Amino acid sequence: MRTAVRTFGPLVAIAALAVLLLVVAPAVLSPFRLNNLGKYCCWAIAAVGIGLAWGRGGMLVMGQGVFFGIGGYAMAMHLKLEAAGPEGVPDFMMLYGDGTMPVWWEPFRSGAFTLFAIVALPAVAAAILGYAIFKRRVKGAYFAILTQALAVVFATLLIATIQETGGFNGLNQFTFFFGYNLYDPVNKKMVYSIAAALLIGCLVVVWQLYRSRFGELLVATRDAEERVRFLGHDPANVKLAAFVIAAVMASIGGAMFAPIAGIISPSDVDATASIFLIAGVALGGRALLLGPALGALAVGYGRSSLSESFPDQWTYFLGALFIVVILLFPAGLGSAFGRAAALVPLPRRKETTS
Amino acid sequence: MKLDHATPDEVGLDYLEIRDLTVQFDGFTAVDAVDLTLIQGRVHFLIGPNGAGKTTLVDAVTGLVPATGQARYRNQNLLAMRSHRIVRAGIGRTFQTATVFEQLSVLQNLDIAGGVHRSPFALLRARRGVPSYVADALETVGLADLRDKPAGVLAHGQKQWLEIGMLLVQDAKVMLLDEPVAGMSAEEREETGALLQRIGKERTIVVIEHDMDFVRSFADVVTVLHAGKVLTEGTVAEIQASPEVQEIYLGRIVEGVVEEGADHA
Amino acid sequence: MDSFTTPLLAGTATGALLLIAALGLALTFGQMGVINMAHGEFLMAGAYTAFLTQQVVTNADVSILVALPAAFVVAGLLGLLLEVTVIAWMYRRPLDTLLVTVGVGLFLQQLAKDVFGAQGDPVRTPSWLEGNLPVFGYHWPYRQMFTIVLAVVALAALAALLKYSSFGRQIRATVQNRDLAETVGVRTRAVDRITFFVGSGLAGIGGVAVSLISGTNPRLGTAYIISAFLVVVAGGLGQLKGTVIAAFAVGIATSFFADWTSASMAQVATFALVVVFLQLRPQGLFTVRSRGLA
Numbered sequence: 001m002r003t004a005v006r007t008f009g010p011l012v013a014i015a016a017l018a019v020l021l022l023v024v025a026p027a028v029l030s031p032f033r034l035n036n037l038g039k040y041c042c043w044a045i046a047a048v049g050i051g052l053a054w055g056r057g058g059m060l061v062m063g064q065g066v067f068f069g070i071g072g073y074a075m076a077m078h079l080k081l082e083a084a085g086p087e088g089v090p091d092f093m094m095l096y097g098d099g100t101m102p103v104w105w106e107p108f109r110s111g112a113f114t115l116f117a118i119v120a121l122p123a124v125a126a127a128i129l130g131y132a133i134f135k136r137r138v139k140g141a142y143f144a145i146l147t148q149a150l151a152v153v154f155a156t157l158l159i160a161t162i163q164e165t166g167g168f169n170g171l172n173q174f175t176f177f178f179g180y181n182l183y184d185p186v187n188k189k190m191v192y193s194i195a196a197a198l199l200i201g202c203l204v205v206v207w208q209l210y211r212s213r214f215g216e217l218l219v220a221t222r223d224a225e226e227r228v229r230f231l232g233h234d235p236a237n238v239k240l241a242a243f244v245i246a247a248v249m250a251s252i253g254g255a256m257f258a259p260i261a262g263i264i265s266p267s268d269v270d271a272t273a274s275i276f277l278i279a280g281v282a283l284g285g286r287a288l289l290l291g292p293a294l295g296a297l298a299v300g301y302g303r304s305s306l307s308e309s310f311p312d313q314w315t316y317f318l319g320a321l322f323i324v325v326i327l328l329f330p331a332g333l334g335s336a337f338g339r340a341a342a343l344v345p346l347p348r349r350k351e352t353t354s
Numbered sequence: 355m356k357l358d359h360a361t362p363d364e365v366g367l368d369y370l371e372i373r374d375l376t377v378q379f380d381g382f383t384a385v386d387a388v389d390l391t392l393i394q395g396r397v398h399f400l401i402g403p404n405g406a407g408k409t410t411l412v413d414a415v416t417g418l419v420p421a422t423g424q425a426r427y428r429n430q431n432l433l434a435m436r437s438h439r440i441v442r443a444g445i446g447r448t449f450q451t452a453t454v455f456e457q458l459s460v461l462q463n464l465d466i467a468g469g470v471h472r473s474p475f476a477l478l479r480a481r482r483g484v485p486s487y488v489a490d491a492l493e494t495v496g497l498a499d500l501r502d503k504p505a506g507v508l509a510h511g512q513k514q515w516l517e518i519g520m521l522l523v524q525d526a527k528v529m530l531l532d533e534p535v536a537g538m539s540a541e542e543r544e545e546t547g548a549l550l551q552r553i554g555k556e557r558t559i560v561v562i563e564h565d566m567d568f569v570r571s572f573a574d575v576v577t578v579l580h581a582g583k584v585l586t587e588g589t590v591a592e593i594q595a596s597p598e599v600q601e602i603y604l605g606r607i608v609e610g611v612v613e614e615g616a617d618h619a
Numbered sequence: 620m621d622s623f624t625t626p627l628l629a630g631t632a633t634g635a636l637l638l639i640a641a642l643g644l645a646l647t648f649g650q651m652g653v654i655n656m657a658h659g660e661f662l663m664a665g666a667y668t669a670f671l672t673q674q675v676v677t678n679a680d681v682s683i684l685v686a687l688p689a690a691f692v693v694a695g696l697l698g699l700l701l702e703v704t705v706i707a708w709m710y711r712r713p714l715d716t717l718l719v720t721v722g723v724g725l726f727l728q729q730l731a732k733d734v735f736g737a738q739g740d741p742v743r744t745p746s747w748l749e750g751n752l753p754v755f756g757y758h759w760p761y762r763q764m765f766t767i768v769l770a771v772v773a774l775a776a777l778a779a780l781l782k783y784s785s786f787g788r789q790i791r792a793t794v795q796n797r798d799l800a801e802t803v804g805v806r807t808r809a810v811d812r813i814t815f816f817v818g819s820g821l822a823g824i825g826g827v828a829v830s831l832i833s834g835t836n837p838r839l840g841t842a843y844i845i846s847a848f849l850v851v852v853a854g855g856l857g858q859l860k861g862t863v864i865a866a867f868a869v870g871i872a873t874s875f876f877a878d879w880t881s882a883s884m885a886q887v888a889t890f891a892l893v894v895v896f897l898q899l900r901p902q903g904l905f906t907v908r909s910r911g912l913a
């Protein structure tokens with residue numbers, strides 16, 4: 001009984017969130033709010049991956065914006081090409097350049113290739129970088145700094161390639177999403193639902209990962225990396241797996257972000273954006289199953305509502321959030337609530353002793 | 355039973371042959387051209403004052419420090435392999451200060467040590483029930499009553515047993531135990547010794563230890579290391595009769611204690 | 620010759636700047652295991668100190684001389700404040716400390732935007748730094764050379780402090796073995812604070828040098844800090860010489876890459892270079908080795 005609760009309780013919580021996001025929210029929110037919630041879901045998808053890598057794996061990934069950007073730009077390229085029509089060239093290339101399209105854009109005409117790329121590109125990029133870093137036992141702050149440097153480099157590169165990626169403005173003005181007109185509210189709702197469903201899907205994936213032996217091994221690696229070596233595992237592989245999964249999740253989040261936000265630009269993927277992604281994870285509870293996602297949803301909501309009323313104050317708020325949460329609630333608000341709840345005696349306590 | 359009289363068939367398949375093993379730290383030779391043959395079915399003891407290079411020798415064999423020379427096991431040179439490969443080849447070790455996963459329960463600690471036998475795909479499944487080899491190890495090391503306790507709350511000696519249990523789950527054919535009974539009560543030492551003899555039948559067991567009483571009771575073969583070199587090797591009686599060993603243990607012991615202090619700081 | 624001397628000399632100046640910024644980082648990282656992500660904002664604080672000094676001491680020839688010690692103190696005090704209010708409470712949680720200082724950095728950047736405006740302000744060059752020195756066809760600005768002088772002086776002062784003063788001995792003792800240092804009477808917490816003051820103060824000095832080259836602006840720190848971090852990573856911990864070599868290597872390499880390609884490709888190339896370098900020397904150039912399963 002007790003173990004059943006422990007095993008499937010989280011699934012019930014995920015199901016509850018699914019009902020909220022997929023049934024309740026579309027029914028009660030205005031199209032504008034629903035679209036905003038869609039953006040938060042995209043950030044939350046990336047946050048779930050950060051929870052896996054950072055919360056469970058101890059790898060402070062400060063450059064997830066890069067993978068968010070890979071997915072986002074891959075999707076955006078496809079949407080631009082879709083908007084341009086067969087054989088067409090994206091509008092901004094005529095504007096900033098001579099109207100010729102770089103060859104590496106060409107495959108993104110295909111929706112199937114784009115979907116494949118959204119998963120494969122971040123996986124390959126993360127695998128290469130992670131392999132280079134983890135195999136040489138670079139970790140801790142070094143790892144964090146390298147990932148952040150990667151985000152800076154990535155954003156710089158995007159800004160510098162105005163003819164290929166739209167530069168500072170990024171890619172925007174999408175009209176179709178795999179054949180569906182994005183100006184139609186029904187279709188916007190559908191895109192939202194896809195993002196929310198993907199968030200739920202990612203949560204189910206990490207739920208299984210966390211209860212699996214891999215999940216235990218990952219935590220063991222986080223807490224005593226060198227010891228894991230003497231269990232016959234290369235900790236680099238364990239970390240690499242988590243890092244790659246986190247990268248793919250960030251990419252999926254980014255891919256859905258582009259059609260929902262209607263834009264993807266360097267400021268959505270740079271170092272500050274990457275840090276923003278971490279904020280929700282820290283707030284919700286990095287090592288918890290639902291903490292990162294709920295935290296990201298909350299921080300996303302906070303960002304929208306604060307920027308609406310005080311555009312500049314948001315940064316103070318973000319800064320303060322890091323300071324207060326990490327200083328006072330390092331395990332996140334989710335854990336703080338959990339601890340408070342634990343003080344209330346549970347009924348049927350006896351069953352725990354076995 | 356004397357080592358040099360061992361007939362070929364007495365030497366089991368799983369023996370570890372160390373030849374000319376040398377470890378240098380920035381010019382300082384911590385292990386100096388050590389030759390050692392460790393044979394299955396015996397409890398080998400490695401003794402010597404602090405700083406003699408015992409831990410470093412084990413570190414070298416388990417891939418923790420770079421070394422020159424050879425450590426052959428089943429036709430592989432361990433010195434050319436990385437730590438986790440060495441473990442997968444069947445060499446297990448414990449550490450001077452017990453290192454178990456404090457947050458995980460005793461059972462989880464043992465279970466996680468079984469990972470070497472699982473496919474990556476199997477790792478993605480949740481643990482269901484207790485695998486038989488984990489249950490066996492739990493019995494063997496006598497921690498069955500504590501199986502659901504977090505390993506962090508175990509007494510020092512129990513942690514060492516847990517580590518040995520983890521080696522059993524790993525199915526390590528060669529076990530290198532670094533001062534497993536240090537800090538144990540006399541009773542716990544007895545139990546540990548009995549445990550080693552029990553599990554040592556089909557394994558190669560190497561124990562690093564200072565305490566001569568313990569060595570006397572449980573050693574089949576003793577190797578004395580001093581200043582990185584093998585001083586002598588033989589049965590307990592032979593070792594005790596050796597004048598050099600007496601000199602080191604009686605004459606230099608104080609020096610050893612001082613080094614130990616610096617070592618731990 | 621030009622295509623060689625130009626990036627070489629300009630890169631040396633960049634390297635000097637990186638060195639000043641990285642010295643403070645390496646110092647606190649080496650001693651306390653703390654990466655201060657707000658270090659770039661301390662650099663910015665130094666630049667704004669130079670700007671403010673010029674509002675008071677309008678003679679640019681003199682104001683820079685006032686600005687240098689003032690920036691050291693301003694940035695140093697900011698660092699001290701950070702240490703006392705935040706970092707001291709997060710002992711042995713290095714990654715968390717890193718994140719908290721990210722928050723502090725964001726905060727300071729926005730503060731600078733609100734106080735000084737997002738655009739940034741020019742800092743006048745003293746007349747004695749105007750002009751340049753022709754070297755093999757490159758007109759090496761005195762301002763760049765001044766940066767190098769500053770870096771050398773800062774490095775020498777820091778090295779002397781570490782080597783000859785009793786405070787320096789206490790730092791080294793703390794770095795090597797904190798617990799042991801404590802037992803022999805080193806007040807390691809006090810040492811930490813002073814180290815943080817000195818390390819942050821160096822960033823302030825770096826900020827003055829930056830302000831002479833590019834004026835002030837709220838995001839000034841972010842432009843340099845990532846490279847400074849890469850310097851720390853590549854240089855390794857525990858010895859100043861690693862930081863020195865890495866700083867000039869990164870500065871000069873970036874300068875050459877920029878010359879061959881573009882400024883942004885140079886960033887990519889430098890990052891790749893550091894990652895490749897870590898394949899060869901994962902611990903950086905020089906490291907104090909430690910034993911055990913740490």
Ligand SMILES: Nc1ncnc2c1ncn2[C@@H]1O[C@H](COP(=O)(O)OP(=O)(O)O)[C@@H](O)[C@H]1O
Binds near residue numbers: 404407408409410911
């Ligand atoms: N990583 C290292 N760097 C430098 N010296 C070391 C290192 N590891 C061990 N030593 C030195 O090697 C010698 C042997 O140490 P060790 O193997 O721990 O001795 P034992 O286990 O026999 O007490 C000691 O003098 C020790 O200080």
Ligand SMILES: [Mg+2]
Binds near residue numbers: 408409410450
């Ligand atoms: Mg030892």
